[in-house]
Structures are given as C-alpha cells and as structure tokens.
Amino acid sequence: MMNLADSAPATNNMLGSEADSQRTLYPYVTGTSVIGIKYKDGLLFAADMGGSYGSTLRYKSVERLKSVGKHSVIGASGEISDFQEIMRYLDELILFDNMWDDGNSLGPKEVHNYLTRVMYNRRNKFNPLWNSLVLGGIKNGKKYLGTVSMIGVHYEDDHVATGFGNHLARPILRDEWHENLTYEEGVKLLEKCMRVLLYRDRSAVNKLQIAKITEEGFTVSEPYSLKTSWDFNAFKNPTLDAEGSW
Amino acid sequence: MSRFEESAPARGGFSYDLCKRNEMLMQKGLKPSSYLKTGTTIVGLVFQDGVILGADTRATEGPIVADKNCEKIHYMAPNIYCCGAGTAADTEAVTDMVSSQLKLHRFHTGRESRVVTALTLLKSHLFSYQGHVSAALVLGGVDVTGPHLHTIYPHGSTDTLPFATMGSGSLAAMAIFESKYREGLTRDEGVKLVAEAICSGIFNDLGSGSNVDVCVITKGKREYLRNYMLPNPRTYVSEKGYSFSKKTEVLLTKITPLRELVEVIEGGDAMEE
Numbered sequence: 195m196m197n198l199a200d201s202a203p204a205t206n207n208m209l210g211s212e213a214d215s216q217r218t219l220y221p222y223v224t225g226t227s228v229i230g231i232k233y234k235d236g237l238l239f240a241a242d243m244g245g246s247y248g249s250t251l252r253y254k255s256v257e258r259l260k261s262v263g264k265h266s267v268i269g270a271s272g273e274i275s276d277f278q279e280i281m282r283y284l285d286e287l288i289l290f291d292n293m294w295d296d297g298n299s300l301g302p303k304e305v306h307n308y309l310t311r312v313m314y315n316r317r318n319k320f321n322p323l324w325n326s327l328v329l330g331g332i333k334n335g336k337k338y339l340g341t342v343s344m345i346g347v348h349y350e351d352d353h354v355a356t357g358f359g360n361h362l363a364r365p366i367l368r369d370e371w372h373e374n375l376t377y378e379e380g381v382k383l384l385e386k387c388m389r390v391l392l393y394r395d396r397s398a399v400n401k402l403q404i405a406k407i408t409e410e411g412f413t414v415s416e417p418y419s420l421k422t423s424w425d426f427n428a429f430k431n432p433t434l435d436a437e438g439s440w
Numbered sequence: 441m442s443r444f445e446e447s448a449p450a451r452g453g454f455s456y457d458l459c460k461r462n463e464m465l466m467q468k469g470l471k472p473s474s475y476l477k478t479g480t481t482i483v484g485l486v487f488q489d490g491v492i493l494g495a496d497t498r499a500t501e502g503p504i505v506a507d508k509n510c511e512k513i514h515y516m517a518p519n520i521y522c523c524g525a526g527t528a529a530d531t532e533a534v535t536d537m538v539s540s541q542l543k544l545h546r547f548h549t550g551r552e553s554r555v556v557t558a559l560t561l562l563k564s565h566l567f568s569y570q571g572h573v574s575a576a577l578v579l580g581g582v583d584v585t586g587p588h589l590h591t592i593y594p595h596g597s598t599d600t601l602p603f604a605t606m607g608s609g610s611l612a613a614m615a616i617f618e619s620k621y622r623e624g625l626t627r628d629e630g631v632k633l634v635a636e637a638i639c640s641g642i643f644n645d646l647g648s649g650s651n652v653d654v655c656v657i658t659k660g661k662r663e664y665l666r667n668y669m670l671p672n673p674r675t676y677v678s679e680k681g682y683s684f685s686k687k688t689e690v691l692l693t694k695i696t697p698l699r700e701l702v703e704v705i706e707g708g709d710a711m712e713e
Contacts, residue, residue, distance in 0.1 A: 362612075362614070363615070365612040365644040386619050389618070390615050426623055427602075432601070433600050435586040438556065
C-alpha cells in the first residue's frame with residue numbers, strides 16, 4: 195500500500211528547510227562604529243578595538259581596519275565573523291587580480307563595487323553578511339571614500355560613518371570637515387568624534403586605531419586610548435542645590 | 441460574601457482592575473505603548489550666572505510638518521521655563537497644569553517657586569500615568585538655591601545635569617555639547633553653544649527643523665528670545681505674485697441656447713405625464 199504521507203512535503207518553506215539552514219539571523223560578536231574622512235594627502239579612518247558579545251565587552255583587541263590590495267582600506271562594524279569572511283573574499287579577489295600580472299591593480303572604486311554586489315546578492319538570498327562597511331583609498335591621485343550596508347545600500351562621500359557614528363560623528367564632520375585638512379587636523383577631528391562616541395555609545399571601548407592610506411601606502415597606528423574628562427563640578431555633587439531630587 | 445470583591449472604594453495606591461483586560465488585549469495583538477522620541481531637538485545648559493534653554497520650532501504629524509514655527513519652550517513660573525518633546529498635547533497640558541499648581545503654591549507660600557517643586561510635581565504626575573503621558577521635558581530655572589537644570593522622562597525618572605538634550609535630534613545636539621561644553625561659560629558663549637546644538641539638530645535630524653528659540657534665565661531676570669535664529673529662510677519668492685494679468689482677447693461671441701423654446705398652445709391637451 196502506498197503511504198500517502200510520503201508523497202508530498204508537508205511544509206512549503208520558501209527559505210529552505212530548517213535542517214540545512216545556515217543563514218545569519220542575528221549578529222553575535224559585534225564591532226561598533228567606524229569613521230572615515232578624506233584629507234589632503236589621502237584618507238584617514240578610525241575604529242575602536244572592541245568586540246561585544248551582546249552586552250558584554252568580550253574582545254578588546256579586534257582589528258577592524260584592514261588594507262585591501264595596494265590602494266584601499268576597509269573598516270567594518272557588525273558581526274566580526276562575517277567581516278573575516280569578507281576578508282577571505284577580498285583576499286581571493288586581490289589574488290586573482292595579481293595573477294593576471296598585467297600591471298593593473300584594483301582600486302578602491304572597484305573594490306567598493308565588488309563589495310556592494312556581494313552584500314546585495316547575499317541580502318536577496320535572505321542570508322546577509324551582517325556588516326556595515328567603510329571602504330576608501332587613493333589611486334593615481336584620486337581619492338575615493340564609500341560605504342556599504344548589510345542590505346546593499348551604498349554611497350560615497352567626503353566623510354562616512356557606520357552605526358552610531360552616523361548620529362554622533364556625522365553632525366560634527368558636516369560642520370568641521372573641509373578639503374585640505376592636514377594629517378594632524380584630520381587625526382584631531384577623528385579623535386574628537388571618537389571621544390563623543392566613547393562618552394555616548396555603550397559598546398565603545400577606549401582603545402582605538404587610526405589607519406591612513408596615501409599614494410605611498412597603508413599604515414595603521416598602534417592601539418592607544420583617548421583622554422576623557424569626568425570632573426565637572428556638577429557631576430561631583432549633582433543634587434547640591436536640589437536636595438531630595440535625583 | 442462574594443459581594444466584597446466587587447466595587448471596593450478607591451483607597452489610594454495602584455488599582456489593578458484593568459490588568460486582566462490589558463493582558464487579554466495584548467494576547468489579541470495590541471502592542472503596548474513604546475517610548476517614542478518624536479521630532480524635536482531641545483537642549484539645556486548651565487552657565488556661570490544661570491540656565492539657558494534652546495529648542496527647534498518644527499511640529500510633525502508623521503512625515504508632514506504640521507507647524508513650521510511652534511513654541512516648545514513653555515512658561516512654568518517667572519523664573520522657571522520648560523522645553524517639551526514628545527506628544528505636543530501632552531507637553532502643553534502637563535506644563536500648563538504644573539504652571540497653575542505653582543502659581544497657587546506661590547499665593548499660598550508668598551515665595552518665589554523653586555525648580556525642585558516643579559520637578560517633583562511633573563515627575564509624580566508622569567509616573568502615575570506609567571509612561572502613557574508621552575512628555576519628555578528639559579526643565580530649567582534659577583531660584584533662591586541657585587541655577588538648576590533637569591531632564592524628565594515620560595515614565596517619571598529625572599536627571600540633574602550641567603547640560604542636557606532630548607528629542608529625536610538629541611544625539612546630534614549632544615555631539616556638539618560633548619565636544620564643546622566646559623564649565624563657567626559666559627552668557628554669550630552659552631547662547632552660542634546652545635544655538636549651535638539646536639542647529640545641529642535642525643540640519644542633521646529630519647524630525648527637527650525651521651528656527652531656533654532660546655531662553656536665558658538668570659537671577660531675577662529672564663529673556664525669552666523667540667526665533668533667536670532663522671537659518672531656514674524662504675529663499676525663492678516670486679515677485680510677480682500669483683495674480684494672472686488679463687491678456688485674453690475676445691475673438692468671437694456666439695450664444696447657443698441649450699434648450700429649445702417650446703410653444704404652448706392655449707386650450708390644448710395637457711402634457712402626458
């Protein structure tokens with residue numbers, strides 16, 4: 195006797211059966227904001243070194259700024275394991291480009307476009323790489339700075355940020371960024387933004403790196419911390435003249 | 441004996457009568473009211489002689505700007521003002537109500553109102569409504585005990601701070617405060633910083649816009665600077681206006697009657713119904 199129960203699948207699961215489901219549903223280990231700006235000789239990026247596991251600051255030496263080929267820098271916020279996967283894709287991309295050995299090399303614009311396609315296509319398959327990326331570089335004197343989100347939203351600008359950086363750092367950059375910032379001015383501006391983020395973003399850690407890319411190449415600073423000031427008189431005794439309130 | 445459980449007179453404290461009904465509604469899919477940071481940037485700052493409050497002037501109804509130039513800095517007492525973010529009706533009503541209570545209290549005591557009084561009246565009212573009165577306030581003033589600045593959240597919690605921001609534009613304004621605030625600011629420096637913070641909200645937050653209102657409160661004096669800055673003027677106004685001049689030429693006049701004239705014959709038969 196034919197067993198009717200076996201003849202047709204009971205579920206019509208459009209997103210694939212649960213057994214082999216390996217889609218990213220939520221992020222686990224996350225990095226917070228990245229900021230990128232153009233300056234006179236190239237581009238500057240800042241990111242702290244924190245990897246949060248939910249509300250715990252689990253990892254404090256995560257490098258979230260990496261170089262890509264000879265001309266570009268990538269910074270990532272969001273799921274760290276997905277960033278590591280993206281680095282594998284990019285390493286393969288650069289390797290294949292080098293194998294052509296034709297004297298040409300992928301510039302930041304090309305890498306940005308590649309990343310956009312990858313992120314968007316993953317999003318279409320409901321299996322996103324849970325990252326917001328900052329991608330910038332300089333090739334043949336032309337500076338390029340762009341960003342890609344986990345759903346494939348991409349654009350380029352003179353200054354970009356991910357996550358909380360959009361709300362806290364972009365307003366400052368819109369006021370104080372200008373063309374032809376010197377290296378010192380650029381670092382000072384980035385530190386100003388990172389300090390506000392340190393005060394007001396709960397997942398920020400006081401250990402950051404600044405990355406620079408110019409025609410000469412890529413450098414990333416040693417990790418260092420920012421000076422913060424918590425000694426307002428009003429913080430020492432907030433309810434001095436308002437007894438009983440909190 | 442079971443009659444005792446029914447209508448017991450209210451003896452103060454919380455009444456839990458509606459809890460079962462609320463749970464039933466939640467099960468049916470009613471979402472509980474969540475904290476909304478609605479379109480506004482409001483800020484407050486303590487400087488060396490007193491307190492400065494600032495606010496934008498845009499009132500939104502979803503994606504539409506309902507009022508381009510509304511007043512968000514409300515009068516509480518001659519020496520106390522309050523900025524309000526959240527549901528406009530709630531901020532208006534709650535500040536009006538506490539303002540009247542303060543006035544009656546002034547008559548009763550014969551003294552100038554204190555900021556902590558306004559603070560306590562506001563926070564106890566908001567707490568008793570468990571966050572349903574959606575008013576997020578920045579309360580500032582100068583009284584006998586000195587200058588004070590407080591923030592009050594819709595659920596009734598308060599903070600006492602040297603500088604504060606509330607509303608959807610609060611992050612943009614806070615970025616300016618965190619990078620530029622220092623203690624012992626003069627009046628002009630304070631007003632400049634407040635205006636900068638509100639402008640940051642106006643230009644970087646979609647829920648805030650139009651003009652900057654500022655209110656400076658010092659011992660014995662307050663300056664309500666309505667529309668202190670107008671950074672969004674209407675740039676393109678047509679000089680010609682919208683009256684269209686008569687340039688029509690009459691080419692032909694023809695009158696066509698729309699109905700044919702019917703001849704009524706005297707003594708004829710009545711028309712068919």
